[in-house]
Amino acid sequence: MTRTTAGNRERLVLCAADLFHRRGFEAASLDELLNCTGIARSNLYYHFPSKLALGQAVIDHWLDVYERAIVAPALEHAGEGEAAVIRALFRHACTTQDPEQGRVGCPVSRLCTELAEAAPRVKEEVRAYFVGLELRLADAFAADPSREEARDTSTAEGTVHQRARRRAALVVAALEGALTAAGLHGDPRTLLEVGDTLAEVVAEDLQHA
């Protein structure tokens, strides 16, 4: 039956996700992965044609986690205004960090950087996700009811969205950078501080722009 296979494949991806995130893709050896899971060497090569292919599956896993644990929950606050979305984004990102286990920083970003050269397709996939993320955030920001310019009929709709798009790019950059900083400091609270500061600054800007 395929039951055990699916189990093994999933176990490999989950364990590799953790391993690649902590040690890095190149530094992590398949030996360690195999010892950790108790799965035989050739069984890995039954499920994945190469280590690189495993890395691609792990990237998909992390993108899925990123979406479900950070982005989707944050966008549920879209109705509460731009600052609320920003705060939720950083607050949920905080929950993905685990300094005690050595899992800090952004796993998507780190793994993508390491796989980019050998697998350009991975870089394109990640890039497409983040471009989409910026657009989704921009939509949410442009719909913020607390925005002054939204009530100003002299401001064209396109201009509003264009400015929202630029702020979305800023938010994504700050989020990625804060994840890096949290990893460097070994303290997830860095994310909360940066997120709150950004939310405050943007909120002030929106009220007076």
Next chain:
Amino acid sequence: MTRTTAGNRERLVLCAADLFHRRGFEAASLDELLNCTGIARSNLYYHFPSKLALGQAVIDHWLDVYERAIVAPALEHAGEGEAAVIRALFRHACTTQDPEQGRVGCPVSRLCTELAEAAPRVKEEVRAYFVGLELRLADAFAADPSREEARDTSTAEGTVHQRARRRAALVVAALEGALTAAGLHGDPRTLLEVGDTLAEVVAEDLQHA
């Protein structure tokens, strides 16, 4: 004479800096480094006891570049206000990117992440630099003459600097994240866009806070 030695050592560090930044520390082999420089294997081990030690020297090199090419030039605009410093920071960071050669993103951050596990000392050194950077930026921000709160005598000096420190952490996070994003998109202009947006948002905030 030590002339040639110093030359070889420097050549090794410079070439390794480029190699480690593009390929990553683990993925880059000493063979490639040796072929690139034309230096013999054992000569490398005369100058550095291990690949890791070479990595540490490369980190110092990148920190030096970061300071001289990005931070120092930006802080020269301290007298022109917070927004000017922020814009200069991102503008100068832009010049460190070279998409054509595959040198994108923040070399300090990437290399530090890879070396962190094997060499905790490296992580501490990089962390200390960025903590210091945040303090220096906070000092510059707190001295911004265009700040409303600076003229408000009811606001304590400590509060002013504390808020400046939080914005400094935001700026550093945004800068690191923008470097990552620029690497992902293969376009240094991402840095300019994020930097300008941040400068605008902060400037608006300062005028009305």
Next chain:
DNA sequence: GTCTATAGATTGATAGAC
């Protein structure tokens, strides 16, 4: 689908002459 055993290539590091 899963296993044991092994191939084949690469890598970081060392020995010793000059």
Next chain:
DNA sequence: GTCTATCAATCTATAGAC
């Protein structure tokens, strides 16, 4: 300080039985 030659370990990937 620099070189050539080589070691020993590690790693990815494969072969073939069950």
